[in-house]
Amino acid sequence: MQVIRSTQELDARIEACNRAEAVSDDAMRAVFDGLRMDPPGGLPPDPFSEAYRQAQLALYRDIAGRDYETANEVTAFDIEAALRRPFPFSTGSSTTTGEQLMAIGWLIRAMALPPGSRIVEFGPGWGNATLALAKLGHRVTAVDIEPRFCELIRRRAAQEGVEIEVVNDDFLWAERCDRRFDAALFYECFHHCADHLRLLRALQDTVVPEGRVFFAGEPITQDFPMPWGLRLDGNSLWAIRRNGWLELGFRDDYFARALAECGWHGLRQACADPGWLTLWEARRHDQPVFRAGGGDTRLNTVVGRRDGDAILLEGAAGTGLFGPYITLAEGTYLARLRFRAGLPAQGRARMDVACGTGRHLLAERQVDGGMIGVAGAWLDLPFGGERDMETLEVRLFCEEGFQAAIEAVEILVR
Template identity: 35%
Template structure:
């Protein structure tokens, strides 16, 4: 679930080498951001900012799958969210991934429909279309989406006659999806739960993460749980995730908190975990969890790139 995009809508010139700023300067930029009706241009502009971390928070030399690395990343989260205060406060998805956001019209006031800009909306259509093509499902096939956000993709699957299920830790957002489904005369099943869990005892033909997996701090455990929820021959699709080709200034490590202004605003305002991954590490993580991986790019739109993860036969 994400109110803002996982990656900037149209990466501006110099996106990978943005403007380095202190945490105080970043907080000022976030305070000036229009949260009620954000524009694609404002999102691209704030995304050019890069938070500079203190040297003490470096993860250099640590194994990215080690407990020490994870603890250092939690310290970076505390620094970004609390500005050096409240370091004893631990990230807790049951608290920090909630918004409880009520809206008057779920069809127009939820992301991505709430963002002002048709070019940005087009990117989501590209991505949803690419996901539907790769899923290749028929009526009565089952699809479980984790973190369905405003429900755009999940509702499209339900309209196709697919058994569409959604899991999100925020029951309020699931309620918005159910309200849309009732108005459209279609059926979706939802359950408030953490990633990797929900719909106990059921297995699915396909599982989808769209702009959602980057909220999973314990992502290796999530991958193991997700693998167990697949039917034989099933696979997992990851799309819209912030996976970059190599370490860059807003992601100067194999995986961890993204330091661009858009990610920092989500951490500061909501408390969300906003991770990013280098491609090599993401593929390594999926392989370690027991998946064969295929990367399926979408020319001209990084948001629509797909990683297809399939357990070996």
């Protein structure tokens, strides 16, 4: 790993990247993957302060050689060529293309949005996720600061025969929009926002009360060396110095706290392949941290039967429910099983909450079918942890004769 200590050294390595780019995308990445700068010292202690933000913008100015403006977020490309072979296909890289396709597929499955949802996607770029969501039948609005991306998405939508509303504006369009959406999506773009706290607050008025905000493929990691700030890996240094783009990163604990400060609960999910993909899902404080209907593929059953958006348990002994394998931050929570109203429940079962792929039991309770009606068609189980709870699951183990219909699993903050 080469540590860059001056802009002169960085410029020399960027020239090597540019030469490698002429060979292939993979060759270019092999060059900048071996570069980094050390994080700065002496940052203001409060990462939520304006002084801290200005220190990061000063670091940007030192690396980019100019002040940051949203006008720097430009991408020059041939629209006609992009219509024929948009990114990632234009890279010619099987790795880049395959990982992008897998990432978008995993993202759409994890979002689990009802048909016809109203979605606003910020910074859609080439529009690959945008098109996929629109082709699913969702009503999509795409907001991008780059006019060429806007034109590309309009023309790609026309080619595919779908409708996408395209808005040429910056992230803070969220403050000016007079409509509300079921979901807002940032896919590999939130890290370009120069005032992310302002944006997080604005999103409160962008989605409906029960709506969700998704941050996918963003550089939010446990080992980021600062609470938040400029990423100083080779890829980011190349993008900042050559293109003038703002390339921020966030540490997990800071991002969770930032969401909370702006009125959101954050839930982190990790994707096994591609391993770089993470998904943060944010809901308002007065909404469940997590909710999935019985038809959601993150909820699993061995002895149950899917019936629309419910899992029917019809008397067989065994595991009636397990999942969704999410990560919760330390704290105290309530797991809630919602049952289909009007369907008599009977028999006995055991409900528990576990993490670490079932290795650590956090809470459990016995369940009697008669309790479900008394409790108003739901059952609650308090649980908590003093550290992050990874691969967390809510489980229901049925004795022979247990009958009920699970409509949803919810996790709420206590």
